[in-house]
Amino acid sequence: MTTTATRLPPRLPISQAAITARYVLGGPMAALKVRAGGGPVVLTTIPGFGDGISVTDPAFVKQVFTAPADVVHGADFAPLERTLGKNSSFALDEAPHLAQRRLLLPPFHGGRLAGYEAIFEEETLREIATWPLEQDFRTLEPMMRITLNAILRTVFGAEDQEFDELRTFLPSWVKLGSYLTSAPALQKDLGPWSPWGKFLRMRRRFDAAIDRLIADGRADERLAERTDVLALLLQASYDDGSPMTNAQLKDQLLSILVAGHETTAASLSWTVERLRRHPEIVERLRAEAEAGGSELREATIREVQRSRSVITGTLRWAHQPFELGDWVIPPRMTIYVDGVAIHHDPSIYPEPHRFNPDRFVGVKPDTYAWIPFGGGRRRCVGAAFAHMEMDVVLRTLLLNVDLVPTTEPSERWRFRGVAFAPSKGGVARVRSRAAVALVAPRGRAAVPGVGDDQPPAGGDRQEAAA
Numbered sequence: 001m002t003t004t005a006t007r008l009p010p011r012l013p014i015s016q017a018a019i020t021a022r023y024v025l026g027g028p029m030a031a032l033k034v035r036a037g038g039g040p041v042v043l044t045t046i047p048g049f050g051d052g053i054s055v056t057d058p059a060f061v062k063q064v065f066t067a068p069a070d071v072v073h074g075a076d077f078a079p080l081e082r083t084l085g086k087n088s089s090f091a092l093d094e095a096p097h098l099a100q101r102r103l104l105l106p107p108f109h110g111g112r113l114a115g116y117e118a119i120f121e122e123e124t125l126r127e128i129a130t131w132p133l134e135q136d137f138r139t140l141e142p143m144m145r146i147t148l149n150a151i152l153r154t155v156f157g158a159e160d161q162e163f164d165e166l167r168t169f170l171p172s173w174v175k176l177g178s179y180l181t182s183a184p185a186l187q188k189d190l191g192p193w194s195p196w197g198k199f200l201r202m203r204r205r206f207d208a209a210i211d212r213l214i215a216d217g218r219a220d221e222r223l224a225e226r227t228d229v230l231a232l233l234l235q236a237s238y239d240d241g242s243p244m245t246n247a248q249l250k251d252q253l254l255s256i257l258v259a260g261h262e263t264t265a266a267s268l269s270w271t272v273e274r275l276r277r278h279p280e281i282v283e284r285l286r287a288e289a290e291a292g293g294s295e296l297r298e299a300t301i302r303e304v305q306r307s308r309s310v311i312t313g314t315l316r317w318a319h320q321p322f323e324l325g326d327w328v329i330p331p332r333m334t335i336y337v338d339g340v341a342i343h344h345d346p347s348i349y350p351e352p353h354r355f356n357p358d359r360f361v362g363v364k365p366d367t368y369a370w371i372p373f374g375g376g377r378r379r380c381v382g383a384a385f386a387h388m389e390m391d392v393v394l395r396t397l398l399l400n401v402d403l404v405p406t407t408e409p410s411e412r413w414r415f416r417g418v419a420f421a422p423s424k425g426g427v428a429r430v431r432s433r434a435a436v437a438l439v440a441p442r443g444r445a446a447v448p449g450v451g452d453d454q455p456p457a458g459g460d461r462q463e464a465a466a
């Protein structure tokens with residue numbers, strides 16, 4: 001057996017306390033300053049994980065994302081196993097991870113998603129109809145309801161009682177789970193009213209609801225005609241021919257919910273926050289939407305994700321000595337692919353603090369320099385789903401409400417347990433609203449056609465004024 005001697009990159013000359021304080025007090029944009037001047041790969045403190053390697057150059061990002069599955073892991077020390085379950089994609093590596101992914105990817109393939117459009121639009125219209133006029137309000141919670149309902153209908157295939165049951169208790173449970181994930185010391189069952197005891201009780205409620213959905217699905221004579229993700233997973237099988245077990249289905253559905261609901265809502269809320277500070281882009285977007293186009297809108301979504309990445313970086317762990325450029329990273333060491341630093345590198349994105357959707361018009365984002373969805377064999381399964389949902393929600397907003405611009409300073413980044421959201425909730429003000437007619441009833445995704453086949457505060461203010 002050959003052993004490879006560890007060769008670590010230079011350490012960022014800043015103390016652990018200083019780095020942590022920057023992150024905690026100033027958020028990811030303030031932390032950018034800390035990293036400025038460091039090399040493309042540095043040894044530093046990864047808040048929450050101790051010493052680790054921070055990667056801020058696309059060439060090295062590529063090496064991390066394409067490293068063999070047995071050399072670089074994605075779940076070794078990920079704190080999600082206890083909250084999401086041992087069958088979650090976030091808790092698995094190598095062959096077991098690949099096996100889950102093989103089943104999860106087809107239902108989320110872009111071609112399948114077109115039929116979900118009507119559901120995304122309907123959920124958006126339902127929220128818009130309740131928005132006050134000429135009054136500030138937070139968009140994060142409405143966006144959370146849109147993205148939760150969308151997942152329950154298109155992924156879980158929930159309707160009627162099951163839909164209402166899940167919709168009622170999931171938001172508070174997911175929020176509790178998110179905070180408990182980052183506070184392992186609290187993960188002790190000290191009775192039903194302790195945070196972890198409450199979490200476990202709600203997990204049993206979730207499991208019971210999903211068991212009912214699974215039983216209904218297995219008994220459904222028309223399962224093959226259904227287009228929700230659960231229906232597709234119930235019909236799928238592993239390479240050895242075995243189907244997914246209830247335990248696997250439950251952990252995966254929970255993982256999808258946690259990974260897909262708050263992230264998409266926070267990105268949408270940032271979209272409102274950015275656009276209110278850029279009325280000239282809103283005008284162009286509206287004209288484009290009225291003409292049936294989407295190029296600028298899709299570029300805007302990509303620019304929001306570049307400039308306000310709700311997941312600020314991607315974690316990996318060396319499982320065997322990992323050769324990264326000239327360095328050799330030892331087993332167990334954390335590798336942090338720093339999305340925020342890459343997304344604000346002026347040599348990749350000129351004037352990185354300027355909100356400029358045009359940089360993505362007619363340009364395909366680079367696989368290793370635009371990484372809000374992570375990358376490689378662990379890249380977000382729901383990336384196409386999220387993109388399409390954000391596209392439909394934004395289009396529906398543009399066509400139905402008149403967003404009032406603001407000269408308020410940019411909102412800061414606030415971590416909410418899963419994702420970074422605008423600190424004030426993405427405040428909106430709406431001048432007028434089209435008469436919104438809701439006709440379609442809520443129900444699972446039985447849609448025809450589917451299945452047919454802040455920089456440092458000053459900089460941000462300048463941007464708002466720009």
Ligand code: HEM
Pocket residue numbers: 074089090101151155255256257259260261263264267310311313314315372373374375376377378379380381382383385386
């Ligand atoms: C704007 C919205 C979203 C963002 C920013 C986001 C971001 C991410 C990131 C950074 C990862 C980790 C990737 C890696 O380690 O390389 C991930 C994984 C994942 N995401 Fe998303 N996500 C979003 C929406 C969604 C949606 C809508 C779904 C499903 C409906 C989803 C399902 C998943 C799953 C299942 C994984 C685990 C993949 C694996 O381990 O193989 N995400 N996401």
